[in-house]
Amino acid sequence: MKQTKMLTFLIIISFLSFLIFLTKSLINDKINSSSYIINNKTNYQVILKDNEYFQEETDYYVSKAIKEVLVNFNYELNNQNNKNILYSYTIDATLKGLTDNETKLVWLKKKNLEKENNLKDSKIKIEKNYPIDYDYYISYVKSFENTYNLKIDAFLEINLAIKSNDKKIDTDVKVTIPINDKVSEITINEDKEFLNDKKTNYDNVLTFIFLILFIILIIFRNKPQNILKEYQDSIIKLSKEPNLNNLNLIVLDNLKDLFQVMEDNNTLIFNYQNNYYCFINNTIYLYSS
Numbered sequence: 001m002k003q004t005k006m007l008t009f010l011i012i013i014s015f016l017s018f019l020i021f022l023t024k025s026l027i028n029d030k031i032n033s034s035s036y037i038i039n040n041k042t043n044y045q046v047i048l049k050d051n052e053y054f055q056e057e058t059d060y061y062v063s064k065a066i067k068e069v070l071v072n073f074n075y076e077l078n079n080q081n082n083k084n085i086l087y088s089y090t091i092d093a094t095l096k097g098l099t100d101n102e103t104k105l106v107w108l109k110k111k112n113l114e115k116e117n118n119l120k121d122s123k124i125k126i127e128k129n130y131p132i133d134y135d136y137y138i139s140y141v142k143s144f145e146n147t148y149n150l151k152i153d154a155f156l157e158i159n160l161a162i163k164s165n166d167k168k169i170d171t172d173v174k175v176t177i178p179i180n181d182k183v184s185e186i187t188i189n190e191d192k193e194f195l196n197d198k199k200t201n202y203d204n205v206l207t208f209i210f211l212i213l214f215i216i217l218i219i220f221r222n223k224p225q226n227i228l229k230e231y232q233d234s235i236i237k238l239s240k241e242p243n244l245n246n247l248n249l250i251v252l253d254n255l256k257d258l259f260q261v262m263e264d265n266n267t268l269i270f271n272y273q274n275n276y277y278c279f280i281n282n283t284i285y286l287y288s289s
Contacts, residue, residue, distance in 0.1 A: 035081075041074040042160070042173050042188055063184045069132040071175050073160045077124040087164035088118045089126055094159065095137065095179070097144065097152035106152065107144065113158070124169075130158060137179050154179035231259050231269065238272040248283040258287040 046061055047068040048054050054065050079085060091114035097107030113130055141154040160173040172191040178184040228235065252258050261278050262269050270277040278285040 036169060037078045037080065039076040039078075040173065040190055041076075042175065042190075043072050043074070044175055044186055044188070045070040045072070046186070059185060061184045061186075063134075063138070063178070063181055066134045066184065068134055069177055069186065071130045071132060071158050073126055073128045073130075073173060075124070075126045075160065075162070075171075075173060077169060077171075079122050082122045084120050084122055085124060085164055085166060085169075086118075086120050087124055087162060088116050089124075089160060089162045090114055090116050091128060091130070091158070091160050093130075093132075094157045095140070096155050096157065097141070098155070099150070099152055102153050106150070124162060124164070126160065126162070128160075132156065132158070132177060134177075134179075141180050153181070228255070231262075234259075234262060235269045235271050235276075238270050241272050241275075242270065242277060242284075244284055246282075247279075250283060250285050252285055252287045255287050255289065258285055261285050 046057060046066055047070065048061070048065050049067045051065055054062065073091065077085075090112065093111045093113050095107075095109040095111075096105060098105050114128060137154070137156055141152070145151060156177045156179055158175040158177070160171075162169075162171045162173075164170060172189075174189045174191070176187045176189070178186075252261075255276065258269065258276055258278055261280065265278075265280050267278060267280065270279070274289045276287045276289075
């Protein structure tokens with residue numbers, strides 16, 4: 001009986017999981033019909049001090065040779081359906097000081113470079129340029145270190161944050177500039193909240209759950225059948241339900257246990273419809289599928 005209840009429960013869970021999976025897929029298909037084309041050309045240019053050693057641009061720069069960093073945000077998002085997008089954006093410069101191999105943030109100084117702009121258009125287009133006075137930030141960080149006698153790893157983050165009425169296109173574009181490293185590597189990261197990116201993980205989880213439950217269902221369904229096939233010569237079918245009056249009734253949850261009782265007592269199993277009986281003296285062992 002418990003096995004039957006468990007089987008019913010698993011069927012319900014599997015069916016609900018499949019419905020969620022199917023509904024989510026349909027919703028995503030509908031949302032994805034409003035497609036977006038992204039063109040992010042955010043970049044930077046390093047202006048070096050006059051020197052006789054460094055002339056060409058590379059991925060790494062000797063910090064003492066840097067005069068200025070020109071950060072250029074060039075971000076564009078087009079809505080293929082030409083529907084207007086309500087969006088806003090801000091640009092901030094955040095100076096961060098970390099210690100213990102960049103594991104502890106001990107200092108943070110934030111400056112707003114571009115106040116919040118609220119716009120409505122069928123596309124998002126942002127083109128902004130910011131010159132970063134590298135020497136100024138080096139001096140500022142050294143002043144902090146001298147004041148508090150604390151060595152830090154300093155980074156300047158120039159961040160473009162885009163928020164919209166369509167949450168799946170919210171984006172952060174971040175340019176990170178090391179300040180007091182001997183050699184600097186400037187990086188650009190884009191953190192997107194696109195629903196398409198999350199869809200894969202969500203649907204994979206549902207698919208995995210559905211497959212696991214489906215396998216369990218097959219096991220539960222086939223296991224009794226396999227046992228019955230194995231012991232078919234020891235099962236006697238009855239034409240009517242046996243009389244259990246004046247007998248001690250023991251209900252078993254597993255068909256395998258019933259056959260174990262049969263083997264231990266060298267007897268037979270009697271079957272009537274979905275009920276299986278094993279008679280031992282004045283005791284009847286019963287399993288119902």
